[in-house]
Amino acid sequence: MPAMPASKIESSAPDPTGFASDVALYAKRRKIYQREAHGKFQQLRTVTLFVLAGFFLAVPWFNWHGRQAVWFDLPQRKFHLVVLTFWPQDFIYLSWLLIIAAMSLLFFTTLAGRLWCGYACPQTVWTKFYMWIEWLTEGDRNARIRLDRGPWTRDKLVRGAAKHFLWLVLAFAVGISFVGYFDPLRSLLSRLATLQLTVTEMIAVAVASLALYFDAGFMREQICLYACPYARFQGAMFDTSTLTIFYDRERGEPRGHRNRKDAGKGLGDCVDCHVCVDVCPTGIDIRNGTQYQCIGCAACIDACDEVMDKVGSSRGLVRYATEESLAGKEVRILRPRLIAYGSVLTIMIVAFTYGLSQRIPLRLDILRDRARVFRVTSEGLIENVYTLKIMNMDEQDHSYRIGLADGHELRLVAPATVFVQAGQIAAVPVRLQAEPDEHEHERRARQVTFTVQADDQARLAVRGESRFLMPAGGST
Ligand code: SF4
Ligand code: SF4
Numbered sequence: 001m002p003a004m005p006a007s008k009i010e011s012s013a014p015d016p017t018g019f020a021s022d023v024a025l026y027a028k029r030r031k032i033y034q035r036e037a038h039g040k041f042q043q044l045r046t047v048t049l050f051v052l053a054g055f056f057l058a059v060p061w062f063n064w065h066g067r068q069a070v071w072f073d074l075p076q077r078k079f080h081l082v083v084l085t086f087w088p089q090d091f092i093y094l095s096w097l098l099i100i101a102a103m104s105l106l107f108f109t110t111l112a113g114r115l116w117c118g119y120a121c122p123q124t125v126w127t128k129f130y131m132w133i134e135w136l137t138e139g140d141r142n143a144r145i146r147l148d149r150g151p152w153t154r155d156k157l158v159r160g161a162a163k164h165f166l167w168l169v170l171a172f173a174v175g176i177s178f179v180g181y182f183d184p185l186r187s188l189l190s191r192l193a194t195l196q197l198t199v200t201e202m203i204a205v206a207v208a209s210l211a212l213y214f215d216a217g218f219m220r221e222q223i224c225l226y227a228c229p230y231a232r233f234q235g236a237m238f239d240t241s242t243l244t245i246f247y248d249r250e251r252g253e254p255r256g257h258r259n260r261k262d263a264g265k266g267l268g269d270c271v272d273c274h275v276c277v278d279v280c281p282t283g284i285d286i287r288n289g290t291q292y293q294c295i296g297c298a299a300c301i302d303a304c305d306e307v308m309d310k311v312g313s314s315r316g317l318v319r320y321a322t323e324e325s326l327a328g329k330e331v332r333i334l335r336p337r338l339i340a341y342g343s344v345l346t347i348m349i350v351a352f353t354y355g356l357s358q359r360i361p362l363r364l365d366i367l368r369d370r371a372r373v374f375r376v377t378s379e380g381l382i383e384n385v386y387t388l389k390i391m392n393m394d395e396q397d398h399s400y401r402i403g404l405a406d407g408h409e410l411r412l413v414a415p416a417t418v419f420v421q422a423g424q425i426a427a428v429p430v431r432l433q434a435e436p437d438e439h440e441h442e443r444r445a446r447q448v449t450f451t452v453q454a455d456d457q458a459r460l461a462v463r464g465e466s467r468f469l470m471p472a473g474g475s476t
Contacts, residue, residue: 031148032221034131035141035278039302048119049128056122057173060180065395068184078423084356085423087393089363096352103348105230107341109237111333112320113244114296117230123215123223124295126174127281130167130216137163141278167217168209175209221282224295231292238290240323241332245296247276247287247318248326255287258311269313276300276318286318361393362400364452364464373469381411381433382470388428390452392420398454402430405449405463410434417455432468445469 062069064082071080079086079094086093108115117124138144138159147156180188183201191197197205215223224231238244252270270287277285279299284291286300304318325331369385377383392398402414414430432448445467454460 029222030283032283033141033145034281036135037279037299037303039305041298042302045119045297049125052120052125053129057177060177060185070181071184072182074182083395085393085395093356100348100352103341103345106237107345109234110239110242110338110341113238113242114234118296118298126212126216127220129170133166134163137166167213171209171213174212176205178208179204224282225293235292239337241335243320243322244290245286245294245298245301245318246321246326252317269317271307271311273307275303275307279303360460360462362452362460362462363391363393364450364462365389366450366464366466368466377433380436382436383431383433384468385429385431386466388430388450390418390420390426390428392422392424395422397421398456398460400452400454403451405451410448410468434470
């Protein structure tokens with residue numbers, strides 16, 4: 001009996017009887033031994049994965065004006081994004097950003113399916129790096145299957161140890177970089193080198209590193225299949241014009257192996273080699289149609305193209321296509337749903353950019369003295385006391401002048417200028433004084449407007465409202 005081809009040692013095909021689903025509510029995970037695919041889409045993915053991973057690892061190393069350029073400073077509740085610093089008062093911008101991100105997902109998913117999952121999702125990025133390490137240390141698909149099924153040998157131990165060592169090194173690099181976004185990376189590393197990390201820092205680095213190690217090393221496609229909500233609702237965004245990955249059933253069926261006798265007479269172009277399934281990171285068979293488990297990595301396209309080249313058929317049996325193009329209909333790129341998503345997205349980006357350009361990095365909070373509503377000075381004046389909190393949300397230090405926009409009959413007692421360092425808050429006590437008014441028996445409160453203006457930039461000006469209280473009829 002001829003030996004079974006190595007590529008057929010393990011089949012990832014679903015159970016054709018469906019019996020397993022009748023007897024068990026929870027399917028045991030079937031380990032996927034992914035075969036490496038080569039082709040233009042995998043080259044494109046390699047470039048995007050390296051660019052994105054490199055960007056993630058490099059960003060915390062850059063400084064700007066003496067601080068880490070991108071730094072999510074949770075204790076101070078400030079988010080530094082290079083030239084911008086967002087305070088809790090800027091929460092609206094974060095909300096806008098999240099809405100823009102959600103709208104982008106809607107737009108691009110409707111346009112071209114799961115582009116995000118296949119090319120940019122961190123889950124995809126790091127899992128791919130882990131797979132490369134696996135291929136490097138344990139070999140290709142068949143070698144890994146043989147290694148897993150074989151007895152424990154020195155070679156198996158060494159390869160396994162090397163794989164886990166490299167996985168842990170990468171997990172640590174990613175984990176500490178991730179923590180570095182919240183705790184400046186350079187000082188974090190110098191404290192690590194001198195064994196001076198705090199307990200919180202040690203826990204944060206360990207949790208982030210181990211999360212990646214277990215996720216990309218062991219969980220892999222299960223996160224996409226069972227934990228990611230996007231996989232479940234992305235189908236609702238697809239329409240018949242969405243560009244996604246299809247198997248051309250018309251061309252491929254009936255599938256079957258070629259033999260020398262009839263040279264595949266009566267068969268379609270699919271030679272049923274199973275390679276498209278073997279390269280699939282989620283272990284599905286694209287020939288069964290579009291499935292929510294498909295993350296759009298295009299490995300099956302590249303793999304099938306290679307097979308088509310070998311058997312002398314034209315490429316594209318598995319390809320990016322739309323339901324309309326497969327049915328021979330005209331492809332509509334611009335359609336009402338896409339135009340609506342695109343319009344909303346454009347408006348939101350323009351509004352966000354405009355809002356950001358008009359943002360004044362200065363804020364004024366006014367606190368009235370709660371201990372006494374008013375007091376009478378030795379000169380017989382009615383006096384109210386306030387604390388002005390001037391927040392310099394800019395990247396530079398500024399001196400500010402405090403003034404009154406109205407209420408000319410009030411006298412302001414305040415420092416001539418107040419110097420506030422970049423990113424700091426100054427609490428300035430100020431007083432307003434007025435002559436007691438014998439004639440106005442009814443009016444006990446009047447609106448006052450404080451102004452704060454930077455000395456060096458006219459646009460750095462804010463106003464704040466409060467009330468001036470005085471006794472009725474000048475009585476004290
Ligand atoms: S790789 Fe292509 S030819 Fe081979 S089974 Fe898949 S669709 Fe058929
Ligand atoms: S079916 Fe193809 S595109 Fe989808 S996940 Fe599998 S290999 Fe990637």
